[in-house]
Amino acid sequence: MELNIIVLAKQVPDTRNVGRQAMNADGTVNRSALPAIFNPEDLNALEQALLIKEANPGSRITLLTMGPSRAADVLREGLYRGADAGILLSDRAFAGADTLATSYALAAAIRKIGKFDIILCGRQAIDGDTAQVGPQVARELGLPQVTYTRRIMQLENNKITVERSIENGVEVVEAPLPLLLTVDGAAAACRPRNAYRLLRYCRAATASERAASGKPANAADSVLVEWNLESVGGDAARCGLSGSPTKVKKVENVIFQAKESKRYTADDEQIKELVSELLANHTIG
């Protein structure tokens, strides 16, 4: 079965290593102080796509990211690991998008791609942390969805069987194609970059990167496409700030004080003390 697979990949600031300089005084993230990375669970999603492709020769993986010009880095990263093509969705009209407007724009790009069997995305992005985009894209496209995917068990006759994480266990579900899967961090880690692919695609650039660098087009560029609002036929009123019903009222910095943390060692006495304390303050029991 030859499948068309789309992987949604977001470039995120590496919030796992937040230091003092990583927060602005107003409580927002100082993105320039943090390295920009491939959202971790989107790498898990890419690995699932690569496994499907291996089991179904002739399948094709297209990465889709919405973001500024530099988000093309995640597309190249995906190409190094085995994706076939990348689409950067970028336009000033998308700026200030909440999850609803983001999902609308991504869904518009997916409609333009046209033929697809499976859309894979991470469960959640480490900067926004809402886990809303996958389900909202599925809703916008009228697709069934399976969230918290940790393993694809079987894929045949236009049906997929998936193991998904649930509280205290796993659940096995079956769903028809086309569908959207959100993949969580319990799924297999993504394979590393392939040296041959790295050499082949490291010079692949999007149209705006080429325009900024002034470098002439090269053969590798053909795997990267850049679309804007007009090219996906999107409705400006549903994009960016104007398409975002979420209004952030207040952002507060929560700073943990040293006195709020306590260290315990692993000996019996310390564990007993910890349990007594948790019982006393009703955290457990």
Ligand SMILES: Cc1cc2nc3c(=O)[nH]c(=O)nc-3n(C[C@H](O)[C@H](O)[C@H](O)COP(=O)(O)OP(=O)(O)OC[C@H]3O[C@@H](n4cnc5c(N)ncnc54)[C@H](O)[C@@H]3O)c2cc1C
């Ligand atoms: C009022 C408001 C204004 C905002 N303004 C801005 C702004 O100006 N600039 C800005 O960068 N952010 C802005 N944000 C944040 C932005 O809305 C979220 O980062 C975005 O919608 C994704 O949500 P999330 O990070 O919670 O993703 P989640 O829902 O946690 O992501 C789930 C999965 O969806 C996919 N996904 C999510 N986003 C993308 C993407 N962009 N491209 C491809 N795949 C994706 C990934 O696979 C990801 O793992 C704003 C948010 C609000 C509420």
